[in-house]
Amino acid sequence: MIKLNKYLFFILIHLLTTYSGFGQKLKPYFDKDEYKELLYISAKTNTPDSVVFKIPAPEHHTMIYRSKILGLDNRWDLWINYEHTIAVVSIRATTGNIESSLGNLYAAMVSAKGTLVLSKADTFNYCLAPDDKAAVHVGWLLSMAFLSKDIVPKIDSLYQSGVKNIILMGHSQGGAINYLLTAYLYSLQKQKKLPEDIRFKTYCSAAPKPGNLYFAYYYENITNNWAFNVVNSADWVPETPISIQTLNDFNETNLFRDAKEQIKKLKFPKNLVLKRVYNQLSKPTENAQKKYEKYLGEMTSKLIRQKLPDFEPPEYFNSNNYVRTGRTIVLYANDKYFKKFPEKSHNIATHHNFNAYLFLLEQK
Numbered sequence: 001m002i003k004l005n006k007y008l009f010f011i012l013i014h015l016l017t018t019y020s021g022f023g024q025k026l027k028p029y030f031d032k033d034e035y036k037e038l039l040y041i042s043a044k045t046n047t048p049d050s051v052v053f054k055i056p057a058p059e060h061h062t063m064i065y066r067s068k069i070l071g072l073d074n075r076w077d078l079w080i081n082y083e084h085t086i087a088v089v090s091i092r093a094t095t096g097n098i099e100s101s102l103g104n105l106y107a108a109m110v111s112a113k114g115t116l117v118l119s120k121a122d123t124f125n126y127c128l129a130p131d132d133k134a135a136v137h138v139g140w141l142l143s144m145a146f147l148s149k150d151i152v153p154k155i156d157s158l159y160q161s162g163v164k165n166i167i168l169m170g171h172s173q174g175g176a177i178n179y180l181l182t183a184y185l186y187s188l189q190k191q192k193k194l195p196e197d198i199r200f201k202t203y204c205s206a207a208p209k210p211g212n213l214y215f216a217y218y219y220e221n222i223t224n225n226w227a228f229n230v231v232n233s234a235d236w237v238p239e240t241p242i243s244i245q246t247l248n249d250f251n252e253t254n255l256f257r258d259a260k261e262q263i264k265k266l267k268f269p270k271n272l273v274l275k276r277v278y279n280q281l282s283k284p285t286e287n288a289q290k291k292y293e294k295y296l297g298e299m300t301s302k303l304i305r306q307k308l309p310d311f312e313p314p315e316y317f318n319s320n321n322y323v324r325t326g327r328t329i330v331l332y333a334n335d336k337y338f339k340k341f342p343e344k345s346h347n348i349a350t351h352h353n354f355n356a357y358l359f360l361l362e363q364k
Contacts, residue, residue: 028225039055039205044057046092065077067150071143074091102307107297107300109317112131118311119311127191129219134212136180140180168185170205182219201226248286248318249321260275334363337363
């Protein structure tokens with residue numbers, strides 16, 4: 001591990017640009033070999049995973065920076081491909097510490113644009129999607145807020161030294177945070193707070209669902225062929241958090257908008273029968289969403305504040321309609337895979353670890 005002060009960082013970037021001659025640019029679309037190298041990098045970021053799973057060292061990249069622990073036990077590394085002048089921001093996944101798990105459990109939604117009060121002296125303004133209906137996972141947003149305060153200045157330093165191609169990588173929780181970081185960096189470019197000619201390419205690997213449908217719509221629109229969601233079809237983590245869709249999660253023009261009024265116009269006893277049916281269908285999901293917000297929002301925030309005492313919990317968004325986000329690359333688990341990685345394993349990480357993903361990648 002190399003931990004750089006700011007002066008050594010600038011020296012290395014200067015050597016990088018001098019050596020590389022500004023080589024190959026990033027290309028759109030999913031690249032199997034590129035993702036494989038990124039899995040090697042991510043495993044090193046998630047030490048001791050690289051040791052436990054015996055993951056090879058990256059072949060083309062060198063780590064030049066590792067952050068201190070930030071937020072909810074979050075950390076990131078900066079890697080460089082000297083030959084092609086491409087940087088990689090690699091975000092760590094969930095660790096064994098309680099703070100890290102709290103980041104996952106803090107699963108209420110908040111608006112995709114707004115403000116987080118991280119401390120009395122630190123407010124984080126963000127716009128991950130301009131749509132008022134867009135919402136994201138508050139725990140991963142909180143983690144991203146802390147990480148971005150260290151990542152953005154490094155990106156600016158890279159750019160000043162001529163590095164304009166940056167890959168954003170995260171596995172598991174790191175992938176969830178990576179979704180939000182990607183949207184945040186695009187918004188900074190749109191606000192001209194980051195240069196528009198920086199090319200970001202995103203790989204969210206084994207990542208859970210980061211937000212609702214309207215966030216997904218916007219994210220997919222702005223990233224197009226430059227962002228990927230890579231999943232093992234046997235992996236349970238990309239199926240989380242639990243999604244609860246209520247009638248409030250539909251577009252404004254929909255079949256159900258005037259249902260109550262239309263039912264009132266019906267003659268007795270049809271109106272009473274249909275009103276009962278309507279309530280039996282709609283109330284359970286509405287109640288489930290409220291409980292989800294109560295336990296994984298309001299109550300979990302109290303635990304968060306034990307770790308971050310100056311954090312002020314935001315107003316929660318009235319939804320938990322989590323959806324799969326981004327252009328999805330499916331690593332499909334077949335019979336050959338299940339012989340090596342049993343489908344009914346007692347180890348919950350069997351289908352989520354780096355070796356499982358690397359094995360399926362080689363079959364693709």
